[in-house]
Amino acid sequence: MLQIDMTARVRKTVGKGAARTMRRAGNTPAVIYGPLGAPVSLECNTKDLTQGLLSIHRKNAFINLEIDEDGKKITKHVITREIQTDPIQDNVLHADFYEVSMDAPMEFKVPLKYLGKAKGVDLGGDMTILKNKITVSGKLLDIPDLIEVDVTPLGRGAALTCKELGLSSGVTLVTAPDAVCVSISAAAE
Structure with a gap:
């Protein structure tokens, strides 16, 4: 932070x-x-x-x-x-x-930064970003400035949920874990 x-x-x-x-x-x-x-x-x-x-x-x-x-x-x-x-x-x-206390956990909204170009987009799919921020809880010094999300491995029909973001130790997810952050739609045939 x-x-x-x-x-x-x-x-x-x-x-x-x-x-x-x-x-x-x-x-x-x-x-x-x-x-x-x-x-x-x-x-x-x-x-x-x-x-x-x-x-x-x-x-x-x-x-x-x-x-x-x-x-x-x-x-x-x-x-x-x-x-x-x-x-x-x-x-x-x-x-x-x-x-605020440096030792007590607090909740913060942390922005998500999407990196790369998804494989599914190269194959004709569309990328839909559903979340630009998530809510996390932790001590002040453990909260990240932003969370980088690599979307490169996502294929057509794939989705990335909040629980798959890979948070650092000491930080817990408050947003619903099954909430979709980004998805790649299958191309219409």
Whole structure:
């Protein structure tokens, strides 16, 4: 799973006026919450936050968030829950981070990348992709960025199910095992 490093500071002031002042100074308000501790109000550098969020946009990723609290630095592992943006200026207005445990399994949707050209397609069949993503469960560091699927050996009338994908150790399939990911239709005679 992709991971990036970011920094934040604990903010002392809360409320609408304080948030506006913070944004004018080039910072973005944020909050971190989750089952591992009480919610904490944060402020992040807007430019660094935007660059970090764009680098993980639409990817399974977690953030090593280094929080500065009166000179004491604490690192927490978080995932993004919600990012609020200004629809006109496209600025980040607020970020919600969810603290996660590195040892507890979690569910993620992982994209499938199909490689090669199936033998059945060369023989006149049509390839139909039925799943672009599957749901898997595992610890954060065990979850793959994507799963590559080689379709080259598939002949006419063949299908590849989720249980045949070959997941790495520590990762379990949540999607129905008999669900078809890709199939090759037999050519009409």
